[in-house]
Each structure stands twice: as structure tokens, then as C-alpha cells.
Amino acid sequence: MILYRCFAWQERADHHEPDGPLWFPKIFQGEGRHDNPDIYGCLYLADRPISAVVEQLARFRGQRLTMALLHRRERPLALATLTLDARAELVDLDDPQVLDREKLRPSQVATRDRKMTQPQARTLYKRHRQLAGLRWWSTFESQWTHVTLFDRASRRLKLESVEALTLEHAAVQDAADFFAMRR
Numbered sequence: 001m002i003l004y005r006c007f008a009w010q011e012r013a014d015h016h017e018p019d020g021p022l023w024f025p026k027i028f029q030g031e032g033r034h035d036n037p038d039i040y041g042c043l044y045l046a047d048r049p050i051s052a053v054v055e056q057l058a059r060f061r062g063q064r065l066t067m068a069l070l071h072r073r074e075r076p077l078a079l080a081t082l083t084l085d086a087r088a089e090l091v092d093l094d095d096p097q098v099l100d101r102e103k104l105r106p107s108q109v110a111t112r113d114r115k116m117t118q119p120q121a122r123t124l125y126k127r128h129r130q131l132a133g134l135r136w137w138s139t140f141e142s143q144w145t146h147v148t149l150f151d152r153a154s155r156r157l158k159l160e161s162v163e164a165l166t167l168e169h170a171a172v173q174d175a176a177d178f179f180a181m182r183r
Helices: 049-060 096-101 114-127 151-156 170-178
Strands: 002-008 042-046 075-084 089-092 131-137 145-150 157-164
Touching: 002 049, 042 049, 049 075, 049 170, 114 131, 131 151, 145 151, 151 157
Parallel strands: 089 131
Antiparallel strands: 002 042, 002 075, 042 145, 075 157, 131 145
């Protein structure tokens, strides 16, 4: 499975070191949808470049698109293309049978209330010892698939490429159009 990650990049970092494309940023986690940094780190990945970039630009809706918006913690945003081993087990939170089996309701999964989604992720992580991560839909466009990958699945993830984002990058242009950001 090909997945994309938009992240603050330190170009000189080893792939698994802080701000590298395969680094699980556990030290910065705690507020995300499936964060439980006391027991795991996770990567938030998307099935297409636009979705990964939209997640980073969402807070700037209505603003003018500038290079400053493509930086986090004084680092440029980059887009990594990753391959997840097909044998990696994902719990699909968009599958009604899975939700029934896991005793979850769609309204509980789709909420923005982290007091609900974080305990769900913790429970699934503990219940399924081989679980690589969770598959769910983007809150911006339901046809976009997201994967929350747990750090225990890092060996199943391979870096294909990484590139710094620019204002001209196709995924940045697509995300800006999605939010109708001025250029």
C-alpha cells in the first residue's frame, strides 16, 4: 500500500532520527485523533498527497498561501512517499462489520472529541497485538483514506522518496485550491 506523510523535515537526519521521514514523533503527540504517547508513537498517513498536505494547511484556511505556511518548527514541510507491507494488519474503521465486531458506533469514530477517539485507539492497540494501525476516512473528504500507523509496525514501512514542499508543488496547489487559499 502506498501512503503519504507530510511532516517537518530535517534533510540531514537519518530516516529514523528526529524529523526524518520514518521517525515516529511520540514526543510531540498527545492531542491527535489516535495519540496515546504513553504506550506508542504513531504516524498519520494518507492514501494521496493532497490529503496529507490538506491536514497541514487546514488551520490556515482563508489565508494567503505563502512559503511561511510550509514550515513547522523552523523546518520545511516535506512529502514522503512510503510503502506499507501488504501483510500489515489494519483495523478498518470505515467497515460496518469491523465496527460491530469492535463494539464501536460510526458516530463515536467520526467525532472530533479526542476523549473518545484516543481511548478507542488504545483499546484496539492492546486488543490486537499484531495490529499495525487504524484505517479511517479524512474529515475533510470522506473518499480520502487515512492510516494511523503504530510505531510497532515501523519494520513494515519502507521509504520510497521524500521531497521538500514548495508553492509550486502539485499537492500544495491542490490543497490550496481545496481551501480556496489566495496565492
